[in-house]
Amino acid sequence: MFCIFHVSDGTGITAETLGRALTSQYPGIEARRVTLPFVRDAATARATVARIQREAADSGCHPVILATLLDEDIRAVFREAGLPLLDFFEHFAGPARELFGEGAAAEVGRSHGVSDAASYDRRIRAVDYALGHDDGVSTQSYADADVILAGVSRAGKTPTSLYLALQHGLRAANYPFTDDDLESDRLPAVLWDNRDRVFGLTIEARRLAAIREERRPGSRYASVGQCRQEVRQVESLFRRERIPCVDVTPMSVEEIAASIRAHLQRG
Amino acid sequence: MFCIFHVSDGTGITAETLGRALTSQYPGIEARRVTLPFVRDAATARATVARIQREAADSGCHPVILATLLDEDIRAVFREAGLPLLDFFEHFAGPARELFGEGAAAEVGRSHGVSDAASYDRRIRAVDYALGHDDGVSTQSYADADVILAGVSRAGKTPTSLYLALQHGLRAANYPFTDDDLESDRLPAVLWDNRDRVFGLTIEARRLAAIREERRPGSRYASVGQCRQEVRQVESLFRRERIPCVDVTPMSVEEIAASIRAHLQRG
Structure with missing residues (x-):
């Protein structure tokens, strides 16, 4: 049994979409999903880690974090806690910069805000x-x-x-x-x-x-x-x-x- | 000016969501978006490549493909055409297998179908x-x-x-x-x-x-x-x-x- 935590500095929609696309390839696995949005500073990140560890311990499930976190310091909080983390931004930020050039705003929470x-x-x-x-x-x-x-x-x-x-x-x-x-x-x-x-x-x-x-x-x-x-x-x-x-x-x-x-x- | 093609073997929702998350970090770039869903075989992939090349030539924009394509043969069609491609599944399939174990169904179009x-x-x-x-x-x-x-x-x-x-x-x-x-x-x-x-x-x-x-x-x-x-x-x-x-x-x-x-x- 997995417990998938969709952790995000925004709404968590991208993390959820990503998580669903990934896990839809594993129809056999049992997973409970929790979305934890608006993780925008280190203090919230630490509280979130504590919550994930508590829930994993209580339910005996295997925690997996599928995240969209722009800030490397926030990602580091999860990694230091030893939690397995796949982060979309971490992987794609580099290739995207190659395609679109420099000038990334790196501003949290843009993608489902009222930016346009x-x-x-x-x-x-x-x-x-x-x-x-x-x-x-x-x-x-x-x-x-x-x-x-x-x-x-x-x-x-x-x-x-x-x-x-x-x-x-x-x-x-x-x-x-x-x-x-x-x-x-x-x-x-x-x-x-x-x-x-x-x-x-x-x-x-x-x-x-x-x-x-x-x-x-x-x-x-x-x-x-x-x-x-x-x-x-x-x-x-x-x-x-x-x-x-x-x-x-x-x-x-x-x-x-x-x-x-x-x-x-x-x- | 970029023309971003969200190419998918399913609805294109995941590709769009990820594409929007990525490009929301580049508020300065101008991009036109086109979603090309249900690209499920090599023939459709070739027709899609032709369409992308035609649209890029007509509009003089720089084409970028942000994709969710499970099938490596279909991805290869885009890559052989020399089109810049970021594919979500290509990167995350490996790490996901490590987390969730073997047994991926690798069935196209699962993630926004009526699978549940x-x-x-x-x-x-x-x-x-x-x-x-x-x-x-x-x-x-x-x-x-x-x-x-x-x-x-x-x-x-x-x-x-x-x-x-x-x-x-x-x-x-x-x-x-x-x-x-x-x-x-x-x-x-x-x-x-x-x-x-x-x-x-x-x-x-x-x-x-x-x-x-x-x-x-x-x-x-x-x-x-x-x-x-x-x-x-x-x-x-x-x-x-x-x-x-x-x-x-x-x-x-x-x-x-x-x-x-x-x-x-x-x-």
């Missing part, structure tokens, strides 16, 4: 936009959308819209097809008017039924028959109208978002 | 929860919350709730204080009943006024006087009721979320 106010504001506004254009509401301002996700109910449109907004500052609206939309086999007018930005999500009928079953157990809405019919109709609509689409069945929100961004960049 | 279905479902449910408990609605199921964010209007509660849900699977409700709440100088009953999970956000009055001004220009709601009074009342309430809180004025959503998670872990 314009792009940060864009993300927060994009969240407002996604919330205001969730589930087919306010279709009149679709002209402002970077992308409009279309699909049947519970195909993953809402979390994907929010992720695109929060993570990438993209204004993503989402539109759930109604029975009428599906039967007409035509794009609804609001989508037609903005069709260059419509992106379709489709999903395997059995998976859709399972997701809907959780929300409304035993309903017609959640039946495999109903799901199969809706999926067939929506796929036929996407084909006929040449709407780009992905099958989200095996995909996480991150993977759906990555596919959409790759499509937008190509477009 | 239970925790993925938890995140999607948490998003539903955050949306259903945004802005003080459905206070009756606060008992299910992992955390309840409380603060004045436009203090950052909604994006933080969504971030905690999407990124960490935490069910975060949020409660905006009304004028009545603030004047009574008592926690509203719904918060009192769940006070072990209430976390306060506060913000500097001038910053709050600027944010509100965008939403309702020239309103009393957006005036510095009104903002100053609300902030004073909410801070007095937090102190009196011993509600943990952070001043979000200089913080990004990621930093607010990291503070809250650190608090929850200590609790």
Whole structure:
């Protein structure tokens, strides 16, 4: 049993991302994860070492530190305590300097702070936009959308819209097809008017039924028959109208978002 | 001018996160970023190399590849093309094997896929929860919350709730204080009943006024006087009721979320 401590002078997001990418290659290992952010001075570092040693002793697990610490003195505190440490900055600072030249600011906590106010504001506004254009509401301002996700109910449109907004500052609206939309086999007018930005999500009928079953157990809405019919109709609509689409069945929100961004960049 | 290509066999999130962390140390450099996900075979890698070379030639920028590619053959395609490449997996695979032992699956695209279905479902449910408990609605199921964010209007509660849900699977409700709440100088009953999970956000009055001004220009709601009074009342309430809180004025959503998670872990 491992106990992985993501230690950072910032939020710990980079350390967590790094740690998850690394350990996803070891599906067999059992690991508990703890994120310890904002370790910005030697006193905090020493308190953090004490905490890690205490937790490791209490739980009998093997501590591993996956860190992003810019300051060599802070890293040294962990190393002197004999704790196993992989640090992203330690390794990549040198190669990065070779690529980007001198002039590193070496300022802690930059990477998930509000260092770029314009792009940060864009993300927060994009969240407002996604919330205001969730589930087919306010279709009149679709002209402002970077992308409009279309699909049947519970195909993953809402979390994907929010992720695109929060993570990438993209204004993503989402539109759930109604029975009428599906039967007409035509794009609804609001989508037609903005069709260059419509992106379709489709999903395997059995998976859709399972997701809907959780929300409304035993309903017609959640039946495999109903799901199969809706999926067939929506796929036929996407084909006929040449709407780009992905099958989200095996995909996480991150993977759906990555596919959409790759499509937008190509477009 | 640099053109940074985040190349990945998965979503590119890890490559982007690491790339941003690295380049945030070089605030002076100008860089355009392109994420190229799902590079999973040699043919795609060759097409990607061609695209990078074309874009670099067209824009006259200096291409740099920040990658997460598990497969050595795919990495080799980029290296043979003479493109500068920093690869996270290449460096950390060895040290990780030393820490975690043999048995790496070396399976591409694991790190942001749905490899852990239970925790993925938890995140999607948490998003539903955050949306259903945004802005003080459905206070009756606060008992299910992992955390309840409380603060004045436009203090950052909604994006933080969504971030905690999407990124960490935490069910975060949020409660905006009304004028009545603030004047009574008592926690509203719904918060009192769940006070072990209430976390306060506060913000500097001038910053709050600027944010509100965008939403309702020239309103009393957006005036510095009104903002100053609300902030004073909410801070007095937090102190009196011993509600943990952070001043979000200089913080990004990621930093607010990291503070809250650190608090929850200590609790």
